Every structure is written in structure tokens, then in C-alpha cells.
Amino acid sequence: MSRGPDAGTLLTRALVAAAAADGVACAITDADWIRWASxxxxxxxxxxxxxxxxxPALDDWLTAxxxxxxxxxxxxxxxLTILAMRASPDRIEAELQALTVEDR
Known part of the structure; x- marks a missing residue:
């Protein structure tokens, strides 16, 4: 029996889907996660x-x-925090940090 996608996969999918829904083209080029507990x-x-x-649309989307x-x-x-943004005239790259909590 499969437990389904992990939190990292779900978050990546949600970010890409949100961008697409807002008409913004971007991709996740690197992603990693570690378990966390309090x-x-x-x-x-x-x-x-x-x-x-x-x-400008991607820049505004990232800001929000x-x-x-x-x-x-x-x-x-x-x-969800933007740690760094690097922009050139043709590309923008953002480093993101997020914390997900299990809702079970």
C-alpha cells in the first residue's frame, strides 16, 4: 500500500501549479527537504x-x-520565505525555504 507523495513532492507540485494558474512560467531547479519535529x-x-x-509577472509573483x-x-x-533572489536581464532565480507540518 502506498502512502502517497511526500511533503517535498507535494510542495513542489503546489508551487508549479500555483505559478501556472497565475500564468507565470517557472520551474523548480533544485529541491531538498529534511524531517523536522518539535x-x-x-x-x-x-x-x-x-x-x-x-x-515583471514572475517578479511580482515571487514577491507575493x-x-x-x-x-x-x-x-x-x-x-515560506524567500532567502535570496538573483535577477539578470533574462533570468530570475529565487532560493526558497519552507516549513511544512503534518496535519494528521
Whole structure:
């Protein structure tokens, strides 16, 4: 019996789907996560790199990303932060950090 996709896969899919729904073209070029736990919660800490052709729409989308809500089956996105953004005239790359918490 399969447990389904892990939190890292769900988060990656949600980010790509949100961008596509908003008409923004980008891709996750690197992603990694580690398990995380506190006294009351379990989840994962994520590091992702997102990149795409530089457009004002992508720049605006990235700027608003930390305030966006994501629906991940069995998980909540507790925090999403942009650690760094690098832009050139033709590309933009953002390093993201997120914390997901299991909702079970």
C-alpha cells in the first residue's frame, strides 16, 4: 500500500501549479527537504530553487509568494520565505525555504 507523495513532492507540485494558474512560467531547479519535529508537531524543512525567464509577472509573483496559501493533502505550509533572489536581464532565480507540518 502506498502512502502517497511526500511533503517535498507535494510542495513542489503546489508551487508549479500555483505559478501556472497565475500564468507565470517557472520551474523548480533544485529541491531538498529534511524531517523536522518539535514537542508537538512533525513535518519537514524544505529548500528549493525556482527559476524562470525574467518577467515583471514572475517578479511580482515571487514577491507575493510568502503570503500565499497552499493546500497540501495531509500537510500545512506553516512558513515560506524567500532567502535570496538573483535577477539578470533574462533570468530570475529565487532560493526558497519552507516549513511544512503534518496535519494528521
Amino acid at each position: 514537542a508537538t508537531f512533525t513535518g519537514a524543512q524544505h529548500r528549493l530553487t525556482l527559476s524562470g525567464a525574467f518577467t 509568494l510568502p503570503d500565499r496559501e497552499f493546500a497540501l493533502p495531509g500537510h500545512l505550509v506553516a512558513d
